[in-house]
Amino acid sequence: MQILTPHVYWAQRHGEIYLRVELSDAKNLDIRLQENNTLQFRAQGHGAKGDNEYKFNLEFLEPVRPEIEHKSTQRQVDIKIKKQEERWWDRLTLQEKKPLFLAPDFDRWLDESDAEMELQAKEEEKISKISVESRVRKDPYLGLKKGYLFMYNLVQFLGFSWIFVNMTVRLFILGQDSFYDTFHTTADMMYFCQMMAVLEVINPLLGLVKTGFFPAMIQVTGRNVILFVIFGSLEEMQNKPVVFFVFYLWSTIEIFRYPFYMLACIGTDWKLLTWLRYSLWIPLYPLGVVAEAVAVIQSLPIFDETRLFSLPLPAVLGHSLSFSYTLQLYLVIMFLGLFINFRHLYKQRRRRYRSRKRKVH
Numbered sequence: 001m002q003i004l005t006p007h008v009y010w011a012q013r014h015g016e017i018y019l020r021v022e023l024s025d026a027k028n029l030d031i032r033l034q035e036n037n038t039l040q041f042r043a044q045g046h047g048a049k050g051d052n053e054y055k056f057n058l059e060f061l062e063p064v065r066p067e068i069e070h071k072s073t074q075r076q077v078d079i080k081i082k083k084q085e086e087r088w089w090d091r092l093t094l095q096e097k098k099p100l101f102l103a104p105d106f107d108r109w110l111d112e113s114d115a116e117m118e119l120q121a122k123e124e125e126k127i128s129k130i131s132v133e134s135r136v137r138k139d140p141y142l143g144l145k146k147g148y149l150f151m152y153n154l155v156q157f158l159g160f161s162w163i164f165v166n167m168t169v170r171l172f173i174l175g176q177d178s179f180y181d182t183f184h185t186t187a188d189m190m191y192f193c194q195m196m197a198v199l200e201v202i203n204p205l206l207g208l209v210k211t212g213f214f215p216a217m218i219q220v221t222g223r224n225v226i227l228f229v230i231f232g233s234l235e236e237m238q239n240k241p242v243v244f245f246v247f248y249l250w251s252t253i254e255i256f257r258y259p260f261y262m263l264a265c266i267g268t269d270w271k272l273l274t275w276l277r278y279s280l281w282i283p284l285y286p287l288g289v290v291a292e293a294v295a296v297i298q299s300l301p302i303f304d305e306t307r308l309f310s311l312p313l314p315a316v317l318g319h320s321l322s323f324s325y326t327l328q329l330y331l332v333i334m335f336l337g338l339f340i341n342f343r344h345l346y347k348q349r350r351r352r353y354r355s356r357k358r359k360v361h
């Protein structure tokens with residue numbers, strides 16, 4: 001048998017040398033480092049000149065470690081050698097003239113600055129992994145917290161879905177007639193969901209979620225004023241079509257927001273659901289505030305008439321101060337609340353899409 005030289009391709013990193021020997025189905029591999037820092041390769045296989053014995057020697061530019069890793073596949077033999085010192089080499093071999101059988105491995109090739117960036121990225125990844133692991137280790141109740149949040153979001157999702165489906169089915173069957181008894185058919189579930197929603201103000205206070213306390217407070221208080229004070233305490237309001245629009249707008253966002261949070265609890269993210277959670281509020285929030293404002297305005301004469309919640313006044317100032325004045329002030333606060341939460345949601349949307357874009361590049 002003739003002894004031939006295979007084609008050898010090489011690339012380096014600061015700490016390693018990679019060699020790719022073009023020899024398929026290599027057998028009887030004998031790869032060793034000789035004392036003079038020379039790699040000796042010998043094997044039988046199928047190379048450029050067919051089935052044969054192939055060999056080559058490479059005397060490295062700088063000292064390498066004696067342990068050599070190699071893997072023979074059907075197509076090639078991959079060799080990894082560790083440098084004694086982590087340093088960029090100007091060339092592979094001690095002899096200046098490049099051996100004819102040796103060429104750069106362009107699949108693996110990086111120049112020094114690219115290799116440095118790769119090294120840096122690996123370091124950063126290692127550091128962030130360590131910090132995530134230590135954060136997880138630091139909080140022994142993380143599983144419990146996630147479990148609680150998951151259950152909370154699931155219950156809210158089921159509640160609002162029930163309201164949404166119920167209203168939609170009734171709308172298809174009864175048409176506009178369904179507007180008038182929305183309250184009687186769905187109020188109990190809405191009471192339950194909105195009472196539970198108070199937890200959304202408590203959760204950020206306990207550090208369970210990253211939500212700001214103030215936006216959550218505005219959201220929950222705003223809705224509960226409408227539900228419990230305007231609709232709940234005035235029977236005259238309960239069969240007005242405005243109830244339908246308010247409940248429909250509230251539940252439309254929630255059937256997307258809560259599943260989005262459920263997925264976040266298990267570290268999952270569905271692009272379409274995320275987009276809906278961070279986009280649907282753009283039309284729904286102003287519409288919701290307008291519907292709520294209509295409900296408040298419609299309730300003003302009823303409060304004037306019934307004197308419900310009116311404030312007793314000394315006789316010289318008149319009989320009592322109607323609750324409708326408080327509600328007129330509330331109308332102004334409502335649009336202030338709309339502005340604060342609209343800005344908050346806009347920032348959350350920008351933060352979400354900006355950080356995702358950064359992750360992609």
Ligand SMILES: CCCCCCCCCCCCC[C@@H](O)CC(=O)SCCNC(=O)CCNC(=O)[C@H](O)C(C)(C)COP(=O)(O)OP(=O)(O)OC[C@H]1O[C@@H](n2cnc3c(N)ncnc32)[C@H](O)[C@@H]1OP(=O)(O)O
Pocket residue numbers: 149150153209210211212215216217218219221222223249250253257261262264265280281284285286287288289292333334335337338341344345348
């Ligand atoms: C002080 C008293 C003031 C009283 C003032 C009264 C004035 C009231 C006027 C207000 C008008 C209200 C009108 C309103 O009722 C109309 C409507 O609702 S119409 C329908 C449309 N509505 C909406 O779209 C709003 C829906 N609501 C919300 O989006 C939230 O309630 C809000 C607080 C506004 C914003 O949510 P948040 O700040 O939580 O943003 P994110 O969703 O981005 O979440 C931030 C991170 O926290 C994680 N998180 C949050 N909650 C949970 C949870 N339950 N479970 C798990 N994880 C949660 C979330 O995943 C984010 O994490 P990361 O940053 O890692 O992604």
